Amino acid sequence: MGADLGRRRRDLEEGTAGPVELDRRSLLLRLGIGVPALALGLLGPGAVDAALADPTGRSGSTRSTRRRSGSTSSNPKSSKQPAGNPIDSITGPNDVLVVVGPDGTRLRNQNPTLSFVPASTLKVVTALTALDRLGPDFRFRTTFRLDGQGRLIVEGGGDPYLVSEELDLIASRLAPLAPAGGFTGVRVDDSAFAPGLVVPGASDTANPYDAPVGALSANFNTILVRRTAKGVESGEAQTPLTPTARDVALGWKFRGWARVNLHDADVTARYTGELLAAMLRKRGVKVGPDVDRVAGAGTGLPALYVHQQSRPLTEVLQDCLHTSSNFIANQVFLTLGLIEFGAPATFEKGAQVVRAHLAARGLDEGFTIVEGSGLSRDDQATAEGYLKVLDAFEPWIGLLRLHEGSPSKTGTLSGTRTLIGYFDHEKYGHLHYVIYLSGNRSGVRFELVRLFRDYL
Numbered sequence: 001m002g003a004d005l006g007r008r009r010r011d012l013e014e015g016t017a018g019p020v021e022l023d024r025r026s027l028l029l030r031l032g033i034g035v036p037a038l039a040l041g042l043l044g045p046g047a048v049d050a051a052l053a054d055p056t057g058r059s060g061s062t063r064s065t066r067r068r069s070g071s072t073s074s075n076p077k078s079s080k081q082p083a084g085n086p087i088d089s090i091t092g093p094n095d096v097l098v099v100v101g102p103d104g105t106r107l108r109n110q111n112p113t114l115s116f117v118p119a120s121t122l123k124v125v126t127a128l129t130a131l132d133r134l135g136p137d138f139r140f141r142t143t144f145r146l147d148g149q150g151r152l153i154v155e156g157g158g159d160p161y162l163v164s165e166e167l168d169l170i171a172s173r174l175a176p177l178a179p180a181g182g183f184t185g186v187r188v189d190d191s192a193f194a195p196g197l198v199v200p201g202a203s204d205t206a207n208p209y210d211a212p213v214g215a216l217s218a219n220f221n222t223i224l225v226r227r228t229a230k231g232v233e234s235g236e237a238q239t240p241l242t243p244t245a246r247d248v249a250l251g252w253k254f255r256g257w258a259r260v261n262l263h264d265a266d267v268t269a270r271y272t273g274e275l276l277a278a279m280l281r282k283r284g285v286k287v288g289p290d291v292d293r294v295a296g297a298g299t300g301l302p303a304l305y306v307h308q309q310s311r312p313l314t315e316v317l318q319d320c321l322h323t324s325s326n327f328i329a330n331q332v333f334l335t336l337g338l339i340e341f342g343a344p345a346t347f348e349k350g351a352q353v354v355r356a357h358l359a360a361r362g363l364d365e366g367f368t369i370v371e372g373s374g375l376s377r378d379d380q381a382t383a384e385g386y387l388k389v390l391d392a393f394e395p396w397i398g399l400l401r402l403h404e405g406s407p408s409k410t411g412t413l414s415g416t417r418t419l420i421g422y423f424d425h426e427k428y429g430h431l432h433y434v435i436y437l438s439g440n441r442s443g444v445r446f447e448l449v450r451l452f453r454d455y456l
Helices: 003-014 025-031 045-050 119-134 166-179 243-250 265-282 315-324 327-340 349-361 383-399 442-455
Strands: 094-100 106-110 141-145 151-155 184-187 222-228 230-235 254-262 292-293 303-307 401-403 404-415 416-425 429-438
Touching: 094 383, 119 327, 119 349, 119 383, 119 404, 119 416, 141 166, 141 222, 151 230, 151 265, 166 265, 184 265, 222 243, 230 243, 243 254, 243 265, 243 292, 254 315, 265 292, 315 327, 315 383, 327 349, 383 429, 404 442, 429 442
Parallel strands: 151 184, 184 292
Antiparallel strands: 094 106, 094 429, 141 151, 141 303, 222 230, 222 254, 401 404, 404 416, 416 429
């Protein structure tokens, strides 16, 4: 390949770069937070920003004081509850409400061993396992090779954050490594993940929170497009409209703006290759028209370039927890299994890693885990188990979003509302709490946190 090209490759691989800039509004739109699929046309552009004002998704930093998980006694050593305590009036006998003080005192201890569906609070478990096993500075990798016919081989490694801006950064690194005549085509290889993976609990809808997983995925496996009488156009200046994106958009009946998921693994890998090819062409690199999905296409070939995600794991997880991204959580979950057991990644491999890690740290009480986002109703948890997880997650409390001033994580499925987190109380100090509410009472969990101040 030549000494000069080899030197340029080493310079690129050894260089470090900060994360590519990504507008927050753009991120939330790509994840579909606050805006249902196929609904943007009805909302209109002005309403999009309002819908994004308080993203919670579907499914901060505070003082950290280490403490014991505490006694499981149903008669906590605390002052008597005031008569007519409003906390009692908004919780039912089948709800879970456990609040623990710094010394282990149970200020509330309602149904601590009751098994419940955790919904998106399970993302905290996935995040903790990833931070412990991969490390906070871990970066996802995507490998690029050149075959004997001049085709660019793209091997996915499960990176959940190959957004358009990241792909443009990759194009800037690949451009000086391209052959003199450019690339004759692109071959995408997503065989690091098992074929036909279906996220347990996901529905067959266009919604971004039901986006498929994949070893090679762009923009969270979603597209933002605008459809008019004249045809289809990209909804983002930074994202070229590719043939696959156009075909997907034409498959849905809508007018105006829409954010939809790509639905199919074959489509997602090919779309990623098309986007990268378009960005290389923008940089003056010739790229042939064919984008083919071929497992093992680069076997035995040396790496042309290995791209490390510009964001460390901590930043990826913070966005996952703030936006409650099912896609990011399960990409991380599958990658845990991939690294531990090798390709192809499966949900069972990921579950084995998480279950074994929780057991090794003594955090596995009451957990049943089948995927990493909390979408599945086969996932189960107890307050006792979550209190131990909250203890272990203390060093990473700053990754959580604030609700009512409380670093916490919500969980929402039909008939299930959950909330776990931390609360600094003027009298009792740094508290850990677990809330599970049966039914669709979203506002009640936040009202409970507000009531902690005066009614514990």
